Amino acid sequence: MSFSTGAAYLQTGPFTVNFQGGDLNLNLRDGNAILSPCPHPSPVIIPPSLPCPIGTTGFIAVGDADDDGVRDDLSFWSLSDVIPAFIIEPFRPELCLLAAAPPSDLLRPRAGFNDRGALIFYNVLTENVVQYDVTIYELARIYDPGPGGRAQMKAELVQGQYIFTFPLLNNPDNAPPIAIPVTYVNIPEGIDPEDRRFEQERSFRFTSGTWDGAGNYLMDPQLTNRITWIGNDGSNTFQGIDFYRLSIVTQDDGITPETVLFPPSQTPLLLLNSFTQEYNLAPFFFAPGDVGLFRLRLDRTLASNAVAFDTSVRLFEFNVRFVDSYDGFKVISFPVGTSVTARAPNVDFDGDGFSNIVEFGLQTDPADVTDVPTNPLPIENGDDTVSFTLTKRPDAVAGYSFLISKDGGPFVEVKANSAEWDIVTNDETTLTITTKDVPPPGTTYASMVRVTAVSL
Numbered sequence: 001m002s003f004s005t006g007a008a009y010l011q012t013g014p015f016t017v018n019f020q021g022g023d024l025n026l027n028l029r030d031g032n033a034i035l036s037p038c039p040h041p042s043p044v045i046i047p048p049s050l051p052c053p054i055g056t057t058g059f060i061a062v063g064d065a066d067d068d069g070v071r072d073d074l075s076f077w078s079l080s081d082v083i084p085a086f087i088i089e090p091f092r093p094e095l096c097l098l099a100a101a102p103p104s105d106l107l108r109p110r111a112g113f114n115d116r117g118a119l120i121f122y123n124v125l126t127e128n129v130v131q132y133d134v135t136i137y138e139l140a141r142i143y144d145p146g147p148g149g150r151a152q153m154k155a156e157l158v159q160g161q162y163i164f165t166f167p168l169l170n171n172p173d174n175a176p177p178i179a180i181p182v183t184y185v186n187i188p189e190g191i192d193p194e195d196r197r198f199e200q201e202r203s204f205r206f207t208s209g210t211w212d213g214a215g216n217y218l219m220d221p222q223l224t225n226r227i228t229w230i231g232n233d234g235s236n237t238f239q240g241i242d243f244y245r246l247s248i249v250t251q252d253d254g255i256t257p258e259t260v261l262f263p264p265s266q267t268p269l270l271l272l273n274s275f276t277q278e279y280n281l282a283p284f285f286f287a288p289g290d291v292g293l294f295r296l297r298l299d300r301t302l303a304s305n306a307v308a309f310d311t312s313v314r315l316f317e318f319n320v321r322f323v324d325s326y327d328g329f330k331v332i333s334f335p336v337g338t339s340v341t342a343r344a345p346n347v348d349f350d351g352d353g354f355s356n357i358v359e360f361g362l363q364t365d366p367a368d369v370t371d372v373p374t375n376p377l378p379i380e381n382g383d384d385t386v387s388f389t390l391t392k393r394p395d396a397v398a399g400y401s402f403l404i405s406k407d408g409g410p411f412v413e414v415k416a417n418s419a420e421w422d423i424v425t426n427d428e429t430t431l432t433i434t435t436k437d438v439p440p441p442g443t444t445y446a447s448m449v450r451v452t453a454v455s456l
Contacts, residue, residue: 002025041056085133089168097164104155163181165177182310202235210397245271401449408446
C-alpha cells in the first residue's frame, strides 16, 4: 500500500514561495499483471510469432493492465505472469475506509475509494484458461493552488498514524476487515508567510541568485552558477529514504509536453546526499535568451511496515531566465592570460576610446581596435522634436543611459526627472529619449552611451 502526499512550490523571489497545489493519494494493490516486452494491446487474440514469441496470453475483461490510467477492458495482452489477489477482496470499494487518523480537519471515517481492479483471463492460448482477480483501490484528495489550498492541506494532513480498512478475500465467517496502518512523518515544505518566523527559517527556499521583476531567477550560462537552498535537514529528511533529483525542464505553455533540458541525458540528476544544499551548474549548457523551469524533486520511500509505505513527493521550482552579463562576457571576450585588471568594466583594453563595458553594451569586440562602437545620432521627428535611440545587447543585464551634449557643451546624463528630455522607451531591447519641446533652430546635439555592469 502506498500513502502519498504531494505538493509543488514555485519560488518567485528571495522569500516569495507560491503553493502550486497538492494532493493526497492512497493506492492499495493486491496482485499484479506482469507484461511481456511485446506490443500491447490487441483487439483479437494473437498466437506466438517472431515479434511476440508468447503471443497474447491474457484477456483483460475489466481493468487497467499497464497502470496508465486508461481502462483496457475487452482487450488481449501479452502477459508473462499474473499474480492474483491473495488477501483483499476486489471490486468492493464501498467497504474501504480511512478509519482513523491523527487529530486534524480531515474527515474520518472517510469513504469514496475508487475501484481500479482487474479481471483477467490467463493462458487463453491453451485449454487451461484461468480467471484471476487483481485488487486495486485508490483514494485521492486534491488541494487547490494558492493560500487557501495550502492552509487546507496543512490543516488536514498532519504527522501521525493513518489506518485504512479493506474487505477480506474469501471471508465466509464475516471476519472484520483488515486494517493497514501507515505513518506520515515530517517532510520539507516551502516557506509559508503565515508561519511564525522560526518556522519560516526552517522551511524550504532557494537562497541564492538574482530575481527579476517577473519572478525569474537570472543565470548567466557563460558562468558556473551556484544554486543554494535551505530547509532539508535532520528534522525532516532521511538519508537513504529521501531522494532528491535535479533537472531543468521546459516551461509549461499548456500545449507542448514537458521536456527535460538538463541534464543532457534527459534523466533528472540524483543528488547522492539527501542533506545537500547546493548545486553548481556548469557553464555552456544553455545560451543567453534560453528559459526553463528549475526543479528539485523529493521522492520519499519510508516503510511503516512490510506492506505500507509513505511515498510522498515534493517539487521545489523556479523559472530561470538565462541572460548575458558582463561577468560572463569578460570570460570569453579577451585573450587567454588577460589580467583581471585589464578585463575590468571601465578599462579600455583595445585603446579605441571606449571602455570594455560600453563595448559589451553596444555589441562590439573589446579586444579589436578596429571594431569601434558608434554612439547614436539625433533623429528629427515629424513634430520637430529630437530623439536618440539605441538597441540594447540582447538578453543583457546591464544599465543603459544617454549622456547628451547640447551645442558643444558638456555631456549631461538624461535621467527620469530631466528638464529637457523624456525617456520614452526603456525596456529590455530599446532605450529612446525625446526632447520635451521643439528645440530652437540651429540647436545641435551629440550623444554618449553609459553602460553599467550588473553582477548576478
